[in-house]
Every structure is written in structure tokens, then in C-alpha cells.
Amino acid sequence: xxxxxxxxxxxxxxxLLKKIIEKKQINGKSVxxxxxxxxxxxxxxxxxxxxxxxxTGDISKPETSKNLVASKPEIIFHLAAIVSGQAEEEFDLGxxxxxxxxxxxxEAIRSLGDxxxxxxxxxxxxxxxxxxxxxxxxxxxxxTPLTSYGAQKAVSELLLADYSRKGMIDGISIRLPxxxxxxxxxxxxxxxxxSGIIREPLNGLEARLPVNTSVRHWYASPRSAAGFLMHAAxxxxxxxxxxxxxxxxxxxxxxxDQIDALRRVAGEDTVKxxxxxxxxxxxxxxxxxxxxxxxxRALDLGFRAETxxxxxxxxxxxxxxxx
Amino acid sequence: xxxxxxxxxxxxxxxLLKKIIEKKQINGKSVxxxxxxxxxxxxxxxxxxxxxxxxTGDISKPETSKNLVASKPEIIFHLAAIVSGQAEEEFDLGxxxxxxxxxxxxEAIRSLGDxxxxxxxxxxxxxxxxxxxxxxxxxxxxxTPLTSYGAQKAVSELLLADYSRKGMIDGISIRLPxxxxxxxxxxxxxxxxxSGIIREPLNGLEARLPVNTSVRHWYASPRSAAGFLMHAAxxxxxxxxxxxxxxxxxxxxxxxDQIDALRRVAGEDTVKxxxxxxxxxxxxxxxxxxxxxxxxRALDLGFRAETxxxxxxxxxxxxxxxx
Numbered sequence: 001x002x003x004x005x006x007x008x009x010x011x012x013x014x015x016l017l018k019k020i021i022e023k024k025q026i027n028g029k030s031v032x033x034x035x036x037x038x039x040x041x042x043x044x045x046x047x048x049x050x051x052x053x054x055x056t057g058d059i060s061k062p063e064t065s066k067n068l069v070a071s072k073p074e075i076i077f078h079l080a081a082i083v084s085g086q087a088e089e090e091f092d093l094g095x096x097x098x099x100x101x102x103x104x105x106x107e108a109i110r111s112l113g114d115x116x117x118x119x120x121x122x123x124x125x126x127x128x129x130x131x132x133x134x135x136x137x138x139x140x141x142x143x144t145p146l147t148s149y150g151a152q153k154a155v156s157e158l159l160l161a162d163y164s165r166k167g168m169i170d171g172i173s174i175r176l177p178x179x180x181x182x183x184x185x186x187x188x189x190x191x192x193x194x195s196g197i198i199r200e201p202l203n204g205l206e207a208r209l210p211v212n213t214s215v216r217h218w219y220a221s222p223r224s225a226a227g228f229l230m231h232a233a234x235x236x237x238x239x240x241x242x243x244x245x246x247x248x249x250x251x252x253x254x255x256x257d258q259i260d261a262l263r264r265v266a267g268e269d270t271v272k273x274x275x276x277x278x279x280x281x282x283x284x285x286x287x288x289x290x291x292x293x294x295x296x297r298a299l300d301l302g303f304r305a306e307t308x309x310x311x312x313x314x315x316x317x318x319x320x321x322x323x
Numbered sequence: 324x325x326x327x328x329x330x331x332x333x334x335x336x337x338x339l340l341k342k343i344i345e346k347k348q349i350n351g352k353s354v355x356x357x358x359x360x361x362x363x364x365x366x367x368x369x370x371x372x373x374x375x376x377x378x379t380g381d382i383s384k385p386e387t388s389k390n391l392v393a394s395k396p397e398i399i400f401h402l403a404a405i406v407s408g409q410a411e412e413e414f415d416l417g418x419x420x421x422x423x424x425x426x427x428x429x430e431a432i433r434s435l436g437d438x439x440x441x442x443x444x445x446x447x448x449x450x451x452x453x454x455x456x457x458x459x460x461x462x463x464x465x466x467t468p469l470t471s472y473g474a475q476k477a478v479s480e481l482l483l484a485d486y487s488r489k490g491m492i493d494g495i496s497i498r499l500p501x502x503x504x505x506x507x508x509x510x511x512x513x514x515x516x517x518s519g520i521i522r523e524p525l526n527g528l529e530a531r532l533p534v535n536t537s538v539r540h541w542y543a544s545p546r547s548a549a550g551f552l553m554h555a556a557x558x559x560x561x562x563x564x565x566x567x568x569x570x571x572x573x574x575x576x577x578x579x580d581q582i583d584a585l586r587r588v589a590g591e592d593t594v595k596x597x598x599x600x601x602x603x604x605x606x607x608x609x610x611x612x613x614x615x616x617x618x619x620r621a622l623d624l625g626f627r628a629e630t631x632x633x634x635x636x637x638x639x640x641x642x643x644x645x646x
Contacts, residue, residue, distance in 0.1 A: 140464060142466065144566050158474050159478065162471050242453070243467050245467075
């Protein structure tokens with residue numbers, strides 16, 4: 001069985017790749033080949049039992065998707081996206097990649113015909129929700145995105161739902177929480193500090209905390225993200241009753257919860273590396289983000305995430321620290 | 324001030340045209356010209372004080388919208404759409420007209436630049452909702468359309484909201500109830516009987532009732548629809564707080580309520596022209612439709628519809644019967 005990962009060079013794409021290589025099969029069917037697509041060449045481990053091939057290109061061009069699906073991969077993970085900040089700055093680029101790119105992929109699958117009906121797992125985002133919302137956002141809450149990125153994800157969700165309802169694709173969209181702790185270097189994303197205040201101290205480095213410790217946010221680990229994707233690939237989608245867009249489970253925690261967990265896991269000296277220095281601009285951005293979700297549907301369908309922040313920190317230590 | 328109506332040949336477009344000609348102004352600004360666009364040439368009354376020009380074309384082609392907005396109309400009503408049944412049968416046509424057509428219009432406005440910021444009133448539909456839903460669908464309920472038409476309307480809503488949030492258009496979408504009583508001849512739409520069982524008897528003709536009298540549905544008159552559009556054109560959109568997609572008020576009534584109202588307005592002999600003959604196919608389709616909505620937001624913003632079915636029948640008698 002062939003598997004295609006769009007966005008295979010990204011952090012979550014890499015975690016998913018690793019997981020597939022370890023499991024060697026999805027839903028009992030052995031994976032013989034993985035195609036990794038991204039705008040840059042994706043890395044992959046050598047000497048795997050599974051054949052791996054990389055592709056680069058521009059997903060907003062219809063022929064890119066046509067070429068990628070021509071070999072009829074049975075499972076497609078669509079993680080490719082321009083990130084939130086860039087999509088907000090570059091309006092055309094965001095809509096081209098994040099909405100027209102998804103649409104082009106769905107059309108490429110449909111136009112192959114010949115009863116080709118792949119499982120397509122699309123990574124959406126809680127950015128489809130826009131404030132004001134209830135403290136705990138329910139599964140049936142409306143999508144009023146306050147970023148172009150969120151609107152592009154919501155449009156892609158609607159498109160995938162209609163192509164799936166019409167029997168052209170076997171699709172499912174999963175709305176990921178903020179992924180924490182992200183491995184690697186600090187980045188410029190407004191959300192970067194959520195990972196930074198754990199990752200940097202654990203690596204002996206100082207980290208800036210630009211918001212109040214009372215700020216509450218919605219998390220899952222990279223390991224959980226890869227788990228969501230695999231579970232979505234294996235799920236009986238007839239259980240979804242055409243409601244294929246699912247908020248994934250996560251952990252609602254305050255910055256104070258994060259710091260307390262870090263103290264328990266790594267001690268007070270590590271915590272002291274967090275330097276509290278409010279940035280009003282970031283504080284304002286973050287105040288509009290989702291803090292907690294009721295994800296009963298996803299839980300009932302067997303999706304699982306961490307239930308306390310100590311776990312999230314320990315996943316980072318086990319999977320990524322000093323690797 | 325110039326006003327553009329896309330979908331000007333349709334029933335609601337014609338009611339809106341008549342209302343603008345009568346009022347001669349929108350929001351205190353006098354209307355000097357109305358451009359009527361549709362796939363066929365729209366009718367219009369002669370000898371009006373307002374200059375009227377008609378255009379025909381294919382809204383799915385980007386140049387169509389570019390040509391229409393080149394004169395920078397201050398107010399644009401976008402009612403052009405492939406109807407639900409046809410959009411379900413002809414997948415490409417529905418997505419081309421109802422989603423890419425809207426997108427092309429929004430892009431045409433944006434690409435003019437030069438601080439051009441028209442008020443754009445888009446007619447959406449309660450088809451953005453898909454069963455199961457609560458008996459009374461709240462304003463913050465999620466959109467899970469079960470038709471391509473509903474998905475296309477929901478996608479257009481999200482696009483217009485993002486173009487509006489970014490200050491490229493001054494947009495508002497209004498989700499119309501089922502319009503009843505539709506004037507004119509019976510048509511083949513599954514919803515046709517909702518109007519037919521009132522209109523045909525009032526014209527001395529028999530009408531088939533293909534569902535149970537307990538069926539509940541959501542209505543507003545053509546006069547209310549034109550009123551919604553005018554109110555949306557005049558509204559202070561800063562009150563919408565970026566949530567520009569609004570379910571319009573309507574009347575929730577059963578078929579039995581309809582028949583009782585017809586009896587009060589026109590007598591038992593007229594009611595006897597309704598022939599009850601269940602069509603299981605139509606009964607099944609209708610069972611998935613919205614029955615009642617909580618439209619507090621729209622009511623708070625001053626939108627108004629009929630509050631009993633006698634009113635809806637009397638509007639038909641006053642505005643359309645024997646004209």
C-alpha cells in the first residue's frame with residue numbers, strides 16, 4: 001500500500017513519518033511506499049524497510065496534485081499549509097496554498113475516477129473558531145475565524161465534507177490543538193513561547209514569557225498529533241454521519257500549570273530560566289485564542305491526548321530532548 | 324449612486340428591483356442607476372426615474388465580475404446562484420457558479436483597489452445547516468450542509484467574511500428562509516408545494532400536498548426577502564463584530580398552520596382544492612430541512628419578517644395575485 005504525505009517536511013509530518021515507519025502498517029495493511037511532498041525536500045531516515053520517495057513543488061498548482069495522486073495512494077495525509085502569520089500577511093499566497101491547494105488536491109483525486117476512493121486525512125485547526133466563544137467550545141459551535149488561515153481551513157473542511165458526502169473521497173478533517181512542546185529552535189510565531197518556556201529551560205537556556213501566567217490555552221504533544229493522524233487514517237468513517245470535521249482532544253492548561261509541571265519534572269533551577277517580560281502585542285493576540293474545548297465526539301471515536309502537562313513535558317524529554 | 328444586482332432576473336431580484344424603484348434611495352442616498360445582471364436578460368419596468376441597464380453572462384468567469392464592478396457600484400446585491408436541486412445534480416456547475424462565482428466577484432472588487440469599498444449583500448441560505456439539528460437552530464450553530472448548494476453558500480460566507488474582515492469589501496450575508504408564497508407557475512423544486520398549496524387554490528386550481536400536515540418549515544414572504552436585502556444594505560455593519568453571516572427571521576409553521584390560515588383568509592372551498600397525496604421521496608427530503616430557527620441576532624439588528632401565516636397569504640394576495 002502506498003501512502004502520500006503532503007507537508008512531509010514539517011514537524012508534524014516528520015513525526016507521522018516516523019510513526020508509520022515504526023508501525024509498518026495502517027489498519028492491518030502493510031505500507032510498501034511513502035511519498036513525501038513539501039515545498040522543500042523532506043528529510044527521512046535511511047535504510048528503512050519501506051521505500052520512501054520525496055517530491056517538491058507548489059501545491060497551489062493543480063498539476064502538482066495531479067502528479068502526486070496519479071499513482072493512486074490509498075492513504076493521503078494533507079498537512080501542507082502556509083502558517084497563520086504568513087497567511088495573514090500574504091493574502092493571495094495564503095488563499096492559494098491553503099484553500100485552492102486543498103481544492104486542487106480534492107479535484108485531482110476526483111478526476112482520476114475509476115472508483116479511486118482514498119482515505120484523506122486533512123489537518124485543520126482550532127483557528128476556525130474566533131472569539132468571543134464560550135470558555136469550553138462545543139463540537140457544534142460555529143466557525144467564525146478571525147484570521148485568513150482559519151477561514152482557509154474552514155473552507156477546506158467544507159469542500160472535503162462535500163466531496164466525501166458525494167462519495168468522491170473518503171475524507172476526515174482533524175482540528176489540531178496547539179502542538180507543544182515543539183522540538184527545535186525558537187521561531188517567530190506568536191504562539192512560539194508556549195513551547196519555548198518549556199523547551200529552552202530544559203536545554204539550559206533562558207526563555208521569555210510574554211503573557212500573564214493566568215493565560216489558558218489548548219495543547220497536545222507532537223506524539224499525540226501523530227497519533228490523531230494515524231487514528232484518523234484507521235477510523236471507520238461511516239461513524240461520522242457526514243460530520244467529518246472534528247476538534248481533536250487536548251489539554252486545557254494555564255501558563256501557571258505549565259510552570260508547575262516544569263518544576264515537578266525538572267526542578268526550580270530550570271523554572272528560574274523563564275524570564276517574565278510582558279509583550280502587550282502578543283498578550284492581545286493570544287487573548288483571542290481558544291482556551292478550552294469540549295471534544296466529546298472525538299473522544300467517543302477513540303482519539304486520545306495527554307491529560308496533564310507533566311505528560312506533555314515527559315513526551316518531549318523522551319522523544320526530542322538531546323536528539 | 325449606482326446599484327448592481329446579480330441575479331436580477333430571479334423572483335427575489337425582481338422584488339428587490341421594484342422596492343428600490345419605489346424608494347428611489349438607499350440609506351438616504353438617491354439611486355441614479357441600477358445594473359441588472361443575470362444569465363438571462365432581466366425584465367424591468369419602463370419609464371422609471373432611475374436609469375436601468377441589463378447585462379447577461381456567466382458569473383463563473385472572472386471577467387464577468389470584473390466588467391460588472393468596473394463602474395464601482397456603491398451597493399452590490401449578490402443573489403446569483405444555481406438552485407439546490409441543479410447544484411446537487413451538476414457538481415461542477417454548482418461549485419463554479421455558487422462558489423467560484425462569488426469568489427471571482429469578491430476578487431474583482433478587491434483588485435480594483437483605489438479605496439473602493441462597496442456594501443455587498445450576499446443571499447445565503449438555511450441550507451448551510453444539515454440535520455440532525457435542534458428543533459430551534461441557534462445563531463451559533465455549526466454549518467454541516469448536506470447538499471452541495473449548502474456547502475457552496477457556506478464557503479461563500481467564509482470568503483466574504485474574510486474579505487470583509489480585511490477591509491476589502493463591506494460585506495454581509497443573509498440566510499433566507501424558504502420564500503413563500505412564490506408567485507408564478509408551479510416548478511419542480513422539492514420545496515415547490517409549500518407555495519403551491521396556497522397559490523394554486525387562491526387561483527382556483529388544484530394543488531398536490533405530498534407530505535404530512537404535521538411537517539414544520541421556516542418561511543418568509545417575498546416582500547420580507549426584499550425588506551431583508553434593503554435593511555442589510557442600510558445596516559451599520561460595524562455592529563456585526565466580524566460575524567457577518569446572519570440567519571434571517573422567519574415564521575415557523577406546520578402545513579396544518581398553512582391550511583388553517585388559508586381557510587381563514589379564503590374559505591373552505593379554497594382549502595378543498597388541496598389534494599393530499601403523499602410522495603415518500605419528497606417526504607424524506609423535507610424531513611432533513613430546518614424547521615425553526617432562533618434568529619435573535621437578526622431581530623436585534625432590526626430585521627423583520629411575518630409573525631403568522633395569514634400575513635404571508637395576505638402579502639401574496641396584495642402583491643402578486645392576479646397581477
